[in-house]
Amino acid sequence: MLNLKTNKLVFIIIFFISFLGIFIRAYNINYDNFWFDEILSFWVADPKISIIESWERHRSIEQVPFLYNLLLKALFEIFSYNVFIGRYLSLIFNILSIFFIIKTSRLLKKNNSYIFSLFLLSFNVYLISYSQELRAYSLVLFLCSTVIYYFFKSIKCHQEKKFNLYLLLINSASQILMIYSHPFTLIVYFSIITVIAIKYFKFN
Numbered sequence: 776m777l778n779l780k781t782n783k784l785v786f787i788i789i790f791f792i793s794f795l796g797i798f799i800r801a802y803n804i805n806y807d808n809f810w811f812d813e814i815l816s817f818w819v820a821d822p823k824i825s826i827i828e829s830w831e832r833h834r835s836i837e838q839v840p841f842l843y844n845l846l847l848k849a850l851f852e853i854f855s856y857n858v859f860i861g862r863y864l865s866l867i868f869n870i871l872s873i874f875f876i877i878k879t880s881r882l883l884k885k886n887n888s889y890i891f892s893l894f895l896l897s898f899n900v901y902l903i904s905y906s907q908e909l910r911a912y913s914l915v916l917f918l919c920s921t922v923i924y925y926f927f928k929s930i931k932c933h934q935e936k937k938f939n940l941y942l943l944l945i946n947s948a949s950q951i952l953m954i955y956s957h958p959f960t961l962i963v964y965f966s967i968i969t970v971i972a973i974k975y976f977k978f979n
Contacts, residue, residue: 788890796873796897800866800906805859813861813909820847822856840955843911861909869906869913873897875920882927911957918953919963925949926967930974 809817819832829848833841847864854860873896880889896902905912925946932939950967953960 785887785890789893792890792893792897793873796893797870799898800869800903804862804866804907807907809858809909816844816847816909817858817861819844820851820861822848822851839911839957842952842955843914846914847909862907865908865910865913866906868917869902872913872917872920873902875917875924879920879924879927882924882931915953915957915960918949918956919960921949922946922953922963922967 815836819829819837821829821832824832826845826848829844830841833844837844847861850860850864851857873893876896877889877893880892902916905916925942929939929942929946932942950964954964
């Protein structure tokens, strides 16, 4: 009975923190006008021009890969080329990244410490700010969080001497997309390579 009450309390706390985290991100998402970098993303993702033309615009002004602006262009193609729609792409990626980080936290530690992680992520001022920007930061966070999660899933699968083709494919695809989202993600990629190398040479 006590365990049931504890589980119910934990569920209520998780739901409450998650709800507030999502609400804070979505509330007044289009309150501020686009700043200069967001205007550039909006201009590059114009659905009225071809992908080649968008790519040429992107190359002329951006220092990061084309992936985010390509996804933004697809969003505008589906819903309409509207300044009030674009930021929702960042919002969705930002929210999804929180849940992947929490899943990673639970994978690493089988206790309620992930609730504290959820609290820190939900009310992180920088993450909230990035969730309301028409820039690639939330996509980068999402892809990095998926790569790290599936990397640890792969390690666990390997330790149990299992082979999971689906896990291998999604892990590889996530890493490729992550690298094509921002140059800084190479830090995560080479960190993973380093961990694999250490585990191989130290533990064979």
